[in-house]
Amino acid sequence: MFSRQTTIQSFLFLLIAILSSPIYAAQSPSQAHSRITAWKHTVEHPDPIFITILTKALDITRHEYGSYEIISSKEMEQGRAVQRLAIKYEGVLDIAHFASSIEREKGAIAVKVPLLNGLLGYRVCLINKGDQHKFSTIDNKQAFIDSHLSIGQHQDWPDTDILKSNGFNVSTSYKYTLLFQQLKKKRFDCYLRGINEITDEYEKYKELDFEIENTLLFHYPYPIFFFVHESDPELAQRITLGLTRLKDKGELSELVKHYHKAQIDKLHLNKRKIITIENRILPEQSMQTLKPISWLTL
Template sequence: MVARIRLIHRYLPGFVLALCLSLPALAMSVESEDERTFILWYRNYDNPAIRSLVELALAKTSEYGDFKLVRSEELSQGRVLRELANNNHRLVDIANVATTAEREEFLNPIPLPVDGGLLGFRVCLVLPKHLPQFEGVQNIDDLTSRKIRIGQGSHWPDTPILEANGLQVVTHTRYEILFGMLRNERFECFARGVGEVLFDLEHNRADDLVIEPNILFAYPMPSYLFVAPNDQEAAHRLQLGIERAIKDGSFAVYLKRWFGRAVTELRLEQRKVIALENPYLSEESMYVGRHTLENLRRRLDYLSQIASPD
């Protein structure tokens, strides 16, 4: 598994957002006319960006046979990772989550960031009346002195990252419950990935919430697809499919469609960047994450360009 990740890094040309990799195909030829049903974690299935990437990868690998993608039961992130680790294909086959060294150890990662590394760039979803509390914030000390608490999922890797950087974090096991906790003022900032927050507002009846306009949290945290440890065929198929999409340009089209809008509407290039450390990555994923942050300005410029009308 580590060798597979290192092979990818050997071909990483600066890790710009387009991820224009030239990777050798890793998947063995699989001849099958049987249709396989893949169960995608419901949070990813309900997110059209992630679902479309999984469908793109599977469609690019027709030699593996036909496929059907279905929605999983509504499992918490902690539960879905346990079921994947236990090879429980009755409940889930594929999940997209942020990576950690531990997750790469007990699951089977496809080590290509699904959003080009944007998950580690986060903005605050807030109540409008709390906006003045964020005015003029420049650093972590400002956040702590103003008693700004961050809402996150109990099993999300962001939680220990934020805590390790001295921030106060309030958690719950269910993503949906966190919106109510924000409304009930259990915390002031629901930190969401820049590729997630617009979807959150549009699909969670969140017209009473707003996106704080000036702060951008940035920390290395690549987001991978994961499959069960015993499911080498799915791992090879998904990786090969994404590699083919990168090579033929359809991955760049995917990025433009699903993430270009966020850079434009969130004005990321104008925000105050608060950089945080992530001590929980594997050596290989830390390499990816560090290059993500080092190339932040270039990445934002690139996304701004691909977000422009054709």
């Protein structure tokens, strides 16, 4: 019979052999990352570029971090998704994409590689049919403010604070889809939308008789980042590595161009008067991540 000591030694040798084996080593990246819960709006966004970029960033880091599975979160508005990335909500949400702000960067880990190269900071008004005359004589920020025209925005979006801090008259709603209905009811004059969003939204809500305003282009620095749950710096490192590799290969810029250049060309941006707006709620370091977009003609 084997002694107890011999049995323990045999067990330890077996355990060491298993831990040292190539099979075990291949499975060693953190198992917490095999299932990644992403914000439903990231996974199912009408613009597929966000889930495409996330998938590519995870694929290109598979060698270092292992396989993964993306799980969609429950439906939630943006403000709630921001909250769910805080420590006290661990296990609810791992990653989401948002526009950055000082407050948002305090409550989650911002992966500071802009997903759209700042494209969302270029904005155009969606207006009611027949309202173009209200905008045609405006040629600068102060003239827009003095006109007393109102802008519709979501209460949880950083845009609301950006616009208010610059003196604009802003009307808010708690839900994205309601803003289209409120524009139709003339609760405000302009629903300010990103140039990468507005043409698709115009087509989607065509029955409401909207128009795309054709003389003005608003701009403020506005990077979109992936935000990762506070408790998961390793996932943030993985996403940072993946995005940096995609950026260095030029693939990130090509994706933005592929998904958005054709629709943006329809807006004739080079014929518009630019209204420049300060973004006072964006950290300076995040501001510096934005670079000129080579194919954007202004």
